[in-house]
Amino acid sequence: MQKSLHRRARTLVAAGIGVVLVAAGLIPSAASAAESPSTVSIDLEGTWKFATGDDPAYADPSFDDSSWADQTVPEDGANFASYDGFGWYRLTFDLPSEASGQNLVASLGFLDDVDEAFLNGVRIGGSGTMPPNASSQWFEKRLYPVPSTAPVFGGENVLAVRVYDMNGGGGWYQGPVGIYSRDAVRATVYGIDGEYASSSQTAAVTAVLAAQKAALATGDVDGFLATLDEDYFHDGRTKERRERELRAWMAESGSLTLTDGEVEVVVGDGGDLIVDTNRTITGTREGAAFTFQPAAQEFLHIDAESLLETGNASRFFRETVDSELEGQPREFVTYLPPSYLDDPDRDYPVVYLFHGINGGSREWEPRNIDDVLDGLWAGGLAESIVIMPDGESLWYIDNPGGVPWRSMFLTELMPLVDGEYRTLESADFRGTTGISMGGFGAYSIGLSHPELFSSVASHIGALSVARGAVPSPLTQVASMSTDELNHFSFFYDSCEYDEYRFDEAVRTLDTTLTEKGVAYTSAVYPEGRHNDDCWMPHLVDSFTVHSDSFRSHGLEEDSTNPPTDPVDPDPGTPVTTLTVDDAAPTAGASLTVSGSGFVSGESVTIELRSDPVVLAEVSADDAGAFTRSVTIPADTTPGAHTVVATGESGRSASIAITVAAADDSGTDTGSTPGTTDDGDNGGDSGGDSGGGSSADGSTASAGSLPLTGVDPVPAILAALILLSLGTAIVVVRARRSS
Template structure:
C-alpha cells in the first residue's frame, strides 16, 4: 500500500485498490553524481566565486501541463504563491492527481562563471523534470503513460554550463506529476550550489582544501588505483586499501572478492574519477570528494560495475591508504541470477557493529509500501531512528535490511520479476554471508508497512524455517495481491492468499512458532483497522498470544506508524531476548598455532552466536584482550589463553595453547 511520508497527507491508491479496500481493507548514501567526469586528477580550487544560493521560500504554482511553462519568458504572475518545500503539507495535491508546475525567478551573481553547479531540489512526490532558463537539467521517475514514482529519491541535478545566466535573471521551472493524492515538494534542501557548498548543505560536510603535499600523494593514490585495475592487477589495487578498510558494507576481504570477480568478467577495469576535490573536513577526516565510475565489460558488452556516484573516500594519512567511510547506513545490492539484474537494498548496522568484530546480530527485514523503494528510508533519517532504539531505547541491537520491493507485492510476478524467490534464495543468503548475522530463524524477523505488512506476514507464514517474529504497521493484511491485479505463476494454486486467510488456514501449533505484532489507525483510508480486528479474532480463537493496536486517531500515513516503530522493533527485540534467556549452554573455543606465520588462530562456536572472543598471552596479569585476528607470537615461548562469550552471555572455559620457539621444537625432533 502506498503510504505518505509526510505526516499530514494521505496517499491514495488506484481506484481499483480503493474499491477493494472498501470491500475488504551516510554516514550518507551515494547519490547521483554532479559534475562531469575528469579522469583521476584532483582539481585545483576554482578561482570562481562559490555559489551557495538558497532557493527555498515563495514560488509560483499552477496545476495543469504546458511545455510553455518551462520558458523563462512565460508570464506566471496569475499563478498561486506557495512555500517550497511545503513541510506542513501540500494542499494543492490533497484531492488532485496530475500535473503541477513550480516556477521561481532569481538573480545569479556574477563572478561564479566556471563553477560546476548542482541544483539541489530535495524531495518531490512523485515524478519531476526541472528546467533552468528553459534548459532541462534533470528528472526523476517516469512520466505517464508508464508513470513510476521516485518520491523517495533526493534530487541533485548537474547544471549544464549553457543553462545559468551569471550576473542576470534566471528562471527555474519544475514540472511535477503526482500519481496519487498527497504529493508535492515536501523536503529540501532547495538551492543552487557549487560543489563545496553542496557538501555542506546536502551532506553536512564542511572543511577546507588539503595542502599541496597532501593533494599530491592523494592524487597519486587515486592514480595507482586506476592503473592497477586498468592492468587487471587486483593485488596492486588491494595494496591501496588499509587493513581496517570498511566502505558501504565492504571490508577488505569482501572488496577483494568483488574486485577479483569483476576482473574475472572484464579482464580490465576503468576507474573514472571526476570533479575530484581533496579536503580536510572540520571533524579531522581526510576526504576525497569524487564522482567515481568503475566500468568494464560483462558478456562482451560495456557495463558499469560501479555506476557513477558521488563518493566520499576516506583516507588514512599515516599509511597513505584508503580506509573507507566506516558507514553503518548505506546502499548495497545482490547480483540476482533469478532477475538477471541487481536488486538494491539498504543496510543498517547497529552501533556496536564496527567496534565488536566477533559479535553476531539478529536481523530484521523491513519492507516498504506501494510506490516506494529501498531509498525511502533515507529522507526519513531511519538510520538515526534505529540508533535511538538501540541506544537510549534499550532494544536488542540488530542488523536491519531494507530491500527494494517496487510495487511488486513481495511475490513472484507472472511473466515478470520473481521477487519472492530472489529474496528467499539470493538476498537472505547474501546477507548471512556478508554480515555477521545470527543465521537462524529465531533471530530473523520481518517488519512491513502497508503493502510491506502484507509482505512480512505472507513471506513469514510461508517460510517458518526462516522467520520467527512478524510485525506490521497499517498492513494490507486483508488483501491478496490478485485483488489488485498482481498475479503469480502456477495458476490458482500459485497465488498468495491474504494474511488473514493464511492465518485462518494454519493450526495453533503452526502459529505458536511466531511472535506477532500489528496495528493500524482508526481512520485508515483502506480500512486496515478492520483487518487488525479480524486478525485479533482469528488469533484469539486459536489461543495465540499477540500484540496489536487500533489507535483512536490517524489515517494511512507516517503519523500513524513512524512514532510507534519502538513497538514493532520491540517485538523482535523481546523475542530475541526470550530465546537468549533460555540458552544456558556455554560456547566452545579452540586455539592453534600456524607455524608458517607464528600466529595463534582462534575459533569459537555456539548455537546462539558468538558475542566476543578474548585472549591473553602469558596471563598478562589476568586481563584479556578482544581477539580481532591471528595473534602474533614470533619466535619465542608463550602460552596463549583464550575464551569466548556467546550472545546469551555464557562464557566458555579457558583454553590454553602452548607455543615453543622453533629452536626448541627442532631439539625435540
C-alpha cells in the same frame, strides 16, 4: 525557511580555499588556492508561485505567473491532499556574476511523485517517469547539474519545476532547495564542510587514485589492494570482501576500467583526506560491455600519513545483490547498529524491512531511518541489523511471467546478508516488518517460512489482500494451527480512517488470533489515515516485539552493554488490559467491561466491533482504570465481535467476544449504531494503493475492501471453552498519541 523578500533568494558567495578537479578518466595537476573558484550557495527555500494543471508554457521564463498562488517550499502537501495530477512551481531569483564559470548543481530535495526542472526554459533534470506510464521516484534525492548555458549570471533567473502526483499525498515535501557549487552541495546535503586539501596533499591523493586505476587496468588486484588499509570498511565492504568482489569481476572481464570524475579533496574532522568523486568501474561480461560498479558520488577516506584508503565506516548505505534469477542487480539498503564496527566478535539479529507500493529501498533515506533506529537501541531495544530490500511494486512475490522476487530474496539476497555480515543465522533471531504493501510481504514471507523467521510485524499493512495464487495474510493465518502460529510473535496496526480499510483487517486478525488462543500485539489508532503520520510514531512498538522475541530466544548481547528491559517511548507506561465478565453474551444482555493502564482521568470510548456500535463513554480513575456495565444491542449480528476501549491518549486494548442471538423476549436497548469516516483520498508518501484481490477472490479497492467472514459456530464453541476456564483476557501494549 521563509524569506523576508517575496520570491527573492538569499545569496551567499564566499571565497574558496582550494580545489582539485579530476576530469573523467584523466588526472591533471591540482589547482592552486589562488586558482580556486568561489563557493556558491543560493538558498531557494521560501515563497514560490504554484498552480495545478499542465502547460509547456509554464517553463518559459517570460510566462506571467503573477496570478498563481503563493506557496512555501518545502510544503506540507496540502496542494495534493485531495488532488492527483500535475502542478507547477516557479521562482524568480538572482544569480551573482561571481558564480560564472562554476560547476553548479540544483538541489531540489525530495518531490512526490515525478518531476522535471527547467532553468530559464532549459531542462536541467528530472526523476521518475511522466504519464502515460508514470513511475514514482518520490524517495529520490534531486541533484541536477546545471548546464553552463542555462543560468543568467548577474541577472534574473526563473526556475520552474513540473510535478506529477500519481496518488496519495504529493508535492515538494523536503529540502534542501538551492543552487550550489560542488563544495556547497557537499556541505549542505552531505554535511562535509572541511577545508580543501593543500597542494601537496592533493598531489598525494591523485597518485593513490592513479595507482588504483592502473592496477585494475592491468588486472593487478593485489596492486589495488595495496592501496587499502587492513581495517578498510567502506559501504559494507571489508578489505577481504572487496578482494573477492574485484577478483570475481576480473575473472569475467580480464581487466577493469576505473573512472573518477569531478574529484575534490578536503580535510575531514579527524585529519583524514576525503575524496569527493563520481566513481564507476566498467569492463566486459560475456564479451559485451558491462558496468560492474555504476557511476555514483562517493566519499573516499584516505589516511593523511599512510595514504591508505580506510573507507567511510558507514553504517547506512546502498548495495546490490547480483541476481542470477533476475538477470540484473537488485538494490537493497543496509543498516548496521552502533556497536557493529566496535565489537567485531558480536553477532546480531536481523530485521527485514519492506516498503510500500510505488516505493523503493531508497525511501528510507529521507525518513532518516538510521537515526530512528539508533534511537530505538538507545531506548533499550536489542541492537539489530536492518535490511531494506527494493521491492518496487512487485508485492514481494514471484510474479508469473515476470520478476521472481521472492525466490531472489530467499535464495540470493538473504544468503548474501548472512555471508557478508555477522548475523545470527537462525529463525529465532530473524524478523520481518512491512509498511502497507510491505505488511503483506512481511506476513506472507514470514508465515510461509517458520524455518527462517520467528517474529512478523505490519504497519498499515495490506493483510486482507491476496495476489494471484498467494493468499492474503488473513487467509493464511486462518488456515494455520495454534501450534504453528505460536511459533511467531505478532505485531500489526492501522489507523481508524485508513482509506483502504486496513483497520478492518486488523480487527479481523484480532478475532482470528484470539479464537485460536494466540498472543499478539495490535492497535487501531483512533485518528489518522494511510500515511507516515499513522505508523512512524509506532515503529518502536513493532521493534519492541522483535526485540522481546530475540531476547526470549536467548540473545547474547555485548557484556559492556547488558540487555535491558524494552522500554516504551514514555518510560513507566503501564500495559493496557481489557476484560469482560462474559465472553459469550446474548444480544440485549448486559456486559461488564473493565480496563486498566489508561491515563488518569482520560475519556475512554468503549465500542463493539465490527457492527460498529459505541457502547459507552467512560472516564478512567486516578489509577487509569475503569469498570462499566454496558448493554449489547438486541439487534447485534450473532457471531464473533471485538470490544475495543480507546483512550484520548491513543492507548487502546481489545478483547474478542461471541454474541449469541437474543431471545424473542429480548428488548432493544436503544443503542445508536455509530458510523465510520473513510477519510479523504490520500496515501502514504509512496502512494500505496493497497489494490489487489481480497481473501475471497474479489477485488480489493480503496475505501471498500471486502474481508473474509468468520464461521460463528467454531467461534461460539471456542468461547464456551474459554468461559469454562475463566474470563478471557487480551493484553495490548500501551500506546501513546502521535
